[in-house]
Amino acid sequence: MGMRRTGLPVEQTPGAYRRNVGAIKIATIHDGTLSTSFNDVVGADARLCEAAHRAAMRSVPPRFTCNIFVIDNEKELLLIDAGCGQTAPEAGRAPDGLELLGIDPKHIDAVLMTHMHRDHAGGLIRPDGSPRYPRAELIMHENELEFWQDSANLARLSQSQQVDFVLANAVFGAYADRLRPVKDNEIQRGLTAVSTPGHTPGHTAWLIDSDGEQLLIWGDVIHFPGFQFAIPEASVRYDLDPEAAASARRRVLDMVSSNRIPVAGVHLDFPAYGRVRALPDGTYSYVSEIWTSDLPVLSHGKAYPTP
DSSP, rough: OOOOOOOOSSOOOOOOEEEEEEEEEEEEEEEEEEEOOOGGSSSOOOHHHHHHHTTOOOOOEEEEEEEEEEOOOOOOOEEOOOOOGGGGGGOOOOOHHHHTOOOOGGOOOEEOOOOOOOOHHGGGOOOSSSSSTOOOOOEHHHHHHHHHHHHHGGSSOHHHHHHHHHHHHHHHHHHHGGEEEETTTTTTEEEEEETTSSSSSTEEEEEETTTEEEEEEEEESSSTTTTTTTSSOEEEESSHHHHHHHHHHHHHHHHHHTTOEEEEETSSTTOOOEEEEEESSEEEEEEOOOOOOOOOSTTTSSSSSSO
């Protein structure tokens, strides 16, 4: 008899996906998935949101993806967000993805944050509180840094958000000598900060522009791809200002659909790239990029025409 084969692993293997934007190399790393609920919906009829979600044949109870992004501009290695770290048992796989790509954390030059909630910032520190990226500058909107450093804001936070507050300040302590606040539309490390306040006061998307190609990487503009494009007024209870978050969502979706800018999202389905189309009724549709073994360029219709 032949030797018994090992068989498949019992867990999912690390997920990483490469693409290019002009001369810039990018990779998505899948950090995991998080459980959520239709009870988290505010600003819209949760029953209609659930119906749209089910019509898209998505899992119930709902879950959303967590991703981080690696950017290689030939001069520096950057991250956008850092994943959950130890804050969620279903996630925190970003370090495995970096290892898969052959990237040592000490070679990361900067981490550009969309905001400081734990599923984006938890991966910045190790369980002992030390920085996971010992050389990296930590970059975020000035309003984000100011908000999470002000203990007077604790009174307006839910119990869960107070956990985020404690985590944010642990991160600030770990990166105390390497914190860099940015303003609206400021360019840092070659990326432009696009302010999208509402989910948090300094919530920020990052625009990449290289050789005539663009990509907007957002944080929590969309949590639920199954219905928030079709029902953009639907916000979530963990938005600090749900109405402002809905307004920012419409503004961003208008911008990327009008200007034909491809998007990537921390909570979009892995590998997390696609296009947004504005519909006549004032809603939007989303077409995700199909996984390919090539390194696709998806901008201005050069590789794929706008629908």
